[in-house]
Amino acid sequence: MSVAKRIIPCLDVDKGRVVKGVNFLNIRDAGDPVEIAKRYDTEGADEITMLDITASHETRDTTYKTVESIASQVFIPLTVGGGVRKIEDIKKLLRSGADKVSINTSAVENPGFVQEAADKFGSQCIVVAVDAKAKTDKDNTWEVVTYGGRNRTGIDVLEWTEQVTEYGAGEILLTSMDRDGTKEGFDNNLVSKVSSGISIPVIASGGVGNLDHLIDGVKIGGAEAVLAASIFHFSEFSIKEAKEAMKASGITVRF
Amino acid sequence: MTQIAVIDYGMGNLHSVSKALEAVSQKESIVITSDQEVIKTSDKLVFPGVGAIKDCMEAFSNDLKETVLEEVKKKPTLAICVGMQMLLESSEENGGVEGLGLLNGKVCKIQSNKDIKVPHMGWNQVNYLKEHFLLKNIIDSSYFYFVHSYCCPSSKDALTETIHGEKFVSSFAKDNIFAVQFHPEKSQSAGLQLYKNFLDWSV
Numbered sequence: 001m002s003v004a005k006r007i008i009p010c011l012d013v014d015k016g017r018v019v020k021g022v023n024f025l026n027i028r029d030a031g032d033p034v035e036i037a038k039r040y041d042t043e044g045a046d047e048i049t050m051l052d053i054t055a056s057h058e059t060r061d062t063t064y065k066t067v068e069s070i071a072s073q074v075f076i077p078l079t080v081g082g083g084v085r086k087i088e089d090i091k092k093l094l095r096s097g098a099d100k101v102s103i104n105t106s107a108v109e110n111p112g113f114v115q116e117a118a119d120k121f122g123s124q125c126i127v128v129a130v131d132a133k134a135k136t137d138k139d140n141t142w143e144v145v146t147y148g149g150r151n152r153t154g155i156d157v158l159e160w161t162e163q164v165t166e167y168g169a170g171e172i173l174l175t176s177m178d179r180d181g182t183k184e185g186f187d188n189n190l191v192s193k194v195s196s197g198i199s200i201p202v203i204a205s206g207g208v209g210n211l212d213h214l215i216d217g218v219k220i221g222g223a224e225a226v227l228a229a230s231i232f233h234f235s236e237f238s239i240k241e242a243k244e245a246m247k248a249s250g251i252t253v254r255f
Numbered sequence: 256m257t258q259i260a261v262i263d264y265g266m267g268n269l270h271s272v273s274k275a276l277e278a279v280s281q282k283e284s285i286v287i288t289s290d291q292e293v294i295k296t297s298d299k300l301v302f303p304g305v306g307a308i309k310d311c312m313e314a315f316s317n318d319l320k321e322t323v324l325e326e327v328k329k330k331p332t333l334a335i336c337v338g339m340q341m342l343l344e345s346s347e348e349n350g351g352v353e354g355l356g357l358l359n360g361k362v363c364k365i366q367s368n369k370d371i372k373v374p375h376m377g378w379n380q381v382n383y384l385k386e387h388f389l390l391k392n393i394i395d396s397s398y399f400y401f402v403h404s405y406c407c408p409s410s411k412d413a414l415t416e417t418i419h420g421e422k423f424v425s426s427f428a429k430d431n432i433f434a435v436q437f438h439p440e441k442s443q444s445a446g447l448q449l450y451k452n453f454l455d456w457s458v
Contacts, residue, residue, distance in 0.1 A: 004398060019326045028277055046378055072274050077441045097270055100442060122306030124374055124402040153335065170374050170402075171336055199367040201376050216354060252399040254378040 004254040005218050006046035006225035009201060009232045011036060012053050016062040019053070020230045030233040033168045034069045040232065043239035046254060048074065049102070049227060052082030061210050064096045069099020069232055079127055092231055094125065100121070102173055104129040105146045111167060118168025128169040132157045132190055133177045142190055149177040158197050165198045172198070173227065176206040183209025191221030203227050211237055211245040218251050257283040259454070260297035262323060264289060265314040272303050273333065275440035279451040292321040299453070300330050304337030309349035311337050324355065331458050332432045336403060337426065339434035348405050358427050358434060360410030371420035374404045381415045381425050381437065389433050389452045397445040399437035406436060431458040
């Protein structure tokens with residue numbers, strides 16, 4: 001009777017291929033992004049997020065082509081992030097068929113960019129990705145980190161998410177860098193604090209290792225959507241199994 | 256050949272709309288256009304819209320507005336999201352904006368609270384109030400994809416309703432106009448079926 005909680009598989013794409021870094025060094029090739037997106041769509045994914053993790057800028061055209069190709073074959077929402085720095089980048093991604101773009105480092109470096117992007121394209125397509133790490137000096141506080149966690153900014157996560165909400169972000173993609181890649185589950189303490197502090201939807205990310213983790217993200221963390229990559233890529237679980245598990249626990253999902 | 260004009264006035268998810276129409280079309284041609292002559296010679300119209308309603312209304316120039324208003328009165332028309340809201344009487348967004356008044360109803364801000372997030376973003380159920388050709392082969396209470404912060408709470412032209420905190424009108428039907436708050440082009444098989452029904456629809 002209300003909006004369904006969403007399951008969002010995430011494709012980390014490097015030079016046109018889906019990869020998943022396991023401890024950064026060991027990057028496993030998980031295949032063609034278009035084929036994988038189609039499989040997730042068939043299995044009942046509610047959205048697809050694609051993060052371009054290619055370091056160099058020369059391959060941006062490959063990204064646009066991949067987006068175009070996914071968007072012409074998959075009729076569910078597609079969010080694209082990674083290297084979004086200018087209004088022109090957003091325009092190109094939306095023209096290629098992305099429905100939303102995710103802004104990360106450039107939002108931290110220039111918060112006005114979020115406002116400009118939301119004013120120009122509407123809040124509905126502006127996702128702000130927030131990478132969070134627990135502060136070492138005080139319990140239950142987190143700071144925003146950039147550059148894949150290497151750079152601590154000192155910015156408080158709760159203050160930051162409130163601020164970008166005011167700037168017009170339509171959604172927060174919240175990744176715990178302490179949990180990312182660990183398969184220990186979301187940092188639900190973090191998710192719940194962020195989610196209850198703002199009026200826009202929060203997507204929980206980082207740390208999913210089994211289906212109970214997805215359920216906890218919604219039930220304990222209060223997330224509107226849960227994002228996971230590796231548990232789906234290597235077919236440990238299908239999206240359908242994930243939805244069945246969520247439904248069995250009493251969560252409203254779309255079938 | 257039947258021609259469908261996706262009206263391009265500078266605002267909207269034109270490509271995803273036309274891609275979805277192409278995916279279900281058999282003999283129809285789909286054109287994205289701002290050319291008034293093309294709009295006049297097309298058989299059906301799709302009127303999308305994304306972003307702030309004030310920007311959409313402003314982007315809709317006077318000449319194009321006149322032509323579209325004239326054509327919308329006689330051709331099968333599908334309006335989507337803010338395109339749908341523009342056909343209503345008024346919206347309280349952006350300090351108050353006058354609509355085109357082709358459908359009954361007013362647009363208000365969705366009230367948020369701890370459990371009700373705004374924008375209303377995601378998949379929600381569309382519950383039928385009446386039957387309609389465009390809902391053919393789509394099960395009552397199917398999920399469609401929504402992204403919006405404003406909605407129309409009630410209308411004489413309501414065809415379906417959806418609940419996000421409060422009930423709101425999720426689609427409208429009046430004569431040759433069919434208008435939806437959700438995005439059929441992002442609503443997987445249910446959405447594609449709706450587009451197919453629109454292509455098959457004759458008024």
